[in-house]
Amino acid sequence: MAPSLEEPTKVDLNAPLKVAPKLVAPEPEHCPGPESEQAGVADNCAGCPNQKICASAPKGPDPDIPVITERLSSVRHKILVLSGKGGVGKSTFSTMLSHAFASNPSLTVGLMDTDICGPSIPKMMGVEEETIHVSAEGWEPVWVSENLGVMSVQFMLPGRDDAVIWRGAKKNGLIKKFLMEVRWGDMDVLVVDTPPGTSDEHLSVNSFLKTSGVDGAVLVTTPQEVALLDVRKEIDFCRKAKITILGIVENMSGFVCPGCKHESQIFRASTGGAKRLAADEKIPFLGTVPLDPRIGMACDFGESFLDAYPDSPACKAIRHVVRRVGEEMGMQGDVLGDEE
Amino acid sequence: MPLENVRHIVLVLSGKGGVGKSSITTQLALTLSLQGHSVGVLDVDLTGPSIPRFFGIEGKKVRQAPGGWVPVDVHEAQQLKTRHTNGVADGETAAAAPSEEGQKTGGLSCMSLGFILSNRGDAVIWRGPKKTAMVRQFLTDVLWPELDFLLIDTPPGTSDEHISLLETLLKQTTSSARPNQLAGAVVVTTPQAISISDVKKELNFCKKTGVRVLGVVENMAGFVCPNCSECCNIFSKGGGEVMARDFEVPFLGSVPIDPAFVMLIEEGVRPRYPKGTVVEGKAMVEREDGVEGDKEGLLVEKYRECSLAPVFEGIVRRLVEDVRSRD
Incomplete structure (x- = not known):
């Protein structure tokens, strides 16, 4: 077989989704996606064993989307935390963002973990052992404090070391179920933590939340070019998917030696780091968070770093970034509920 | 059959992102090459390929030839000159193939989706089926030269890429005459509990799929302040070793953070260290004040002077012994 050097197939990011039909065979390489408008009628569908099923499936928008919209209508602000690269601190930042918002007692905050293969949020929030409570009205998120609720796939796993070996389609199903079933209730901010990359999870989160309205995405990166390279891809993704970019945060920038303060x-930001990238791409730069070993330790123990070390430079930097996120979303007043 | 030129396939896995899979893959490849093996690196991280950047060959493109893709060469098999400094090279040549002319170094070539994209900033927004097809194509349509080792760098997680990769590899290797072709997996972690909990999932993934775990490498274990030489465990320490013991898999070693390595990858600067730096009994090349690090030379040749090189020398020697013993 001669290999093809063709450009990636274009995924239609704006088409409304319809119900995914039951397929008889795995989706082929150039499948437009069984949920897409084009399913069964696209050029690539010719010869696919699923073609008939896809083509005859009821057209029109997915009936689940209004359910999701309804569920999330009581959530005022929704933020996606994205990064093309893994391990730059998406989950750490999501946790701190939620803790910071929740430090304002007048805000109710939710945190949803869409990383299905490597969920870290429960551990970082110190609620690893919890399970979901199912009531007639839906699934109840796990409450870390009065005004901070968490939802993750980890809560549904029998053993915490079990690998979730799922293909994309199955992951999408779960994310959808999360959005449909979880009873977030009246909430001010919902932070959605995502896995690295630009694939199934991102596409589905985007299309499921499209009608309920997402305020935008916060991109997290580390200063070196290897990470920025992937973040550029994520910016491209946001543009293509028409997700507003609230701004970019540079994490792990600079490490102060506890011994000599050097x-x-x-x-190393050999190419100017996130600041330069933000300027080049014309997106807001939200700030830098220094590398502090205590942040990692606080996450390991499931504590809030912001509560534990309120005077550290890293904490101040984080609070500054969170304020900027609030500003970018157009939230009124000081989002942290206090003046320094 | 594709991959018939390849003697051993080693996967580099981690449940967590950003723990240094690509960085470890790069260093394993460089070290294997320094020990005289011919090495190929296949990057199956489709949405975030970093291998081209690590080897400093971002601008390169893959060539098409009848029957498949020709991987991109990093360097060809050659004799590297032994440096007459107090550097690490002396010790290494003694360990590898000592010869009059220098150090025997194997060829190194790479394949990544990064070589195919027309613009490095473009997002690859693919759903599972398309990724599956691409992974299969990478395994069947790349015209590797004769290789002693093929390292496969993977994206984080246990999803489409991993399932397709193993499905294809297991089908091929179990039906072939060389059951040991798929040698196993090197699992990378950082020492924090957060990372360990994701990596445990990966170890369970290996168990379920029947891939042998060649060992665990703990990356980012400690950072030595270049100013005061105090070692600080930014991401704590020892977690990888404990996990390896729990899962009864070999622990291959801890790799510290070395800013000089980051500099080498990011800017191609030859690693230099403060006076008196000794790693694994070998003195590092001193940094001269006011002198800009030079950027000349091959990556593999510069890497010999990195403080991580001796660490990897040990790891790789163990790996190779282990893999060979099962032939």
Whole structure:
């Protein structure tokens, strides 16, 4: 077989979804997606064993989308935390963002983990052992504090070391179920943590939330070019999917030696770091968060770093970033509920 | 049959992102090459390929030839000159193939989706089926030269890419005459509990799919301040070793954070260290004040002077022994 050097197939990011039909065979390579408008009628569908099923499936928008919209209509602000690269601190930042918002007692905050193969949120929030409560009105999120609720796939796994070996379609189903079933209730901010990359999870979160309205995405990166390279791809993704970019945060920038206070650039910003990238791409730069070993430790123990070390430089930096996120979303007043 | 030129296939896995899979893959490849093996690196991280950047060959494109894709060469098999400094090279040549002319180094070539994209900033927005097809194509249509080792760098998680990769590999290797072709997986982690909990999932994934775990490498274990030489465990320490013991898999070693390595990858600067830095009994090349690090030379040749090189030398020697013993 001669290999093809063709450009990636274009995924239609704006088409409304319809119900996914039951397929008889796995989706082929150039499948437009059984949920897409084009299912069964696209050029690539010729010869696919699923073609008839896809073509005859009821057209029109997915009836689940209004359910999701209804569920989330009581959530005022929705933020996606994205990064093309893994391990740059998406989950850490999501946790801190939620903790910071929740430090304002007048806000109710939710945190949803859509990383199905590697969910870290429950551990970072210190609620690893919890399970979901199912009531007649839906699934109840796990409450970390009075005004901070968490939802993750981890809560549904029998053993916490079990690998979730799922293909994309199955992951999409779960994310959808999450959005449909979880009873977030009256909520001010919902933070959605995502896995690295630009694939199934991102596409489905985007299309499921399209009608309920997402405020935008916060991109997290580390300063070195290897990470920025992937973040550029994520910016491209956001543009193509028409997701507003609230801004970019540079995490792990600079490490202050606890011994001699000498600052080292461990992940050197040889190409100007996130600041330069933000300027080049004309997106807001939200700030930098220094590398502090205590952040990692707080996450390991499931504590809030912001509560544990309120005077550290990293904490101040994070609070600054969170304020900027609030500003970008157009939230009124000081989102943290206090003045420094 | 595709991959018939390849003697051993080693996967580099981790449940967590950003723990240094690509960085470890790069260093394993460089070290294997320094020990005289011919190496190929296949990057199946489709949405975030970093291998081209790591080897400093971002601008390169894959060539099409009758029957498949020709991987991109990083360097060809050659004799590297032994440096007459107090550097690490002396010790290494003694360990590898000592010869009059220098150090025997195997060829190194790479394949990644990054070589195919027309613009490095473009997002690859693919759903599962398309990714599956691409992974299969990578395994069947790449015209590798004769390779002793093929390292496969994977994206984080246990999803489409991993399932397709293993399905295809297991089908091929169990039906072939060389059951040991798929040698196993090197699992990378960082020492924090967060990372360990994801990596445990990956170890369970290996168990379920029947892939042998060659060992665990703990990356980012400790950072030595270049100013005061105090070692600080930014991401704590020892977690990888404990996990390896729990799962009864070999622990291959801890790799510290070395800013000089980051510099080498990001800017191609030859690694230099403060006076008196000794790693694994070998003195590192000193940094001269006011002198800009030079950027000349091959990556593999510069890497010999990195403080991580001796660490990897040990890891790789163990790996190779282990893999060979099962032939």
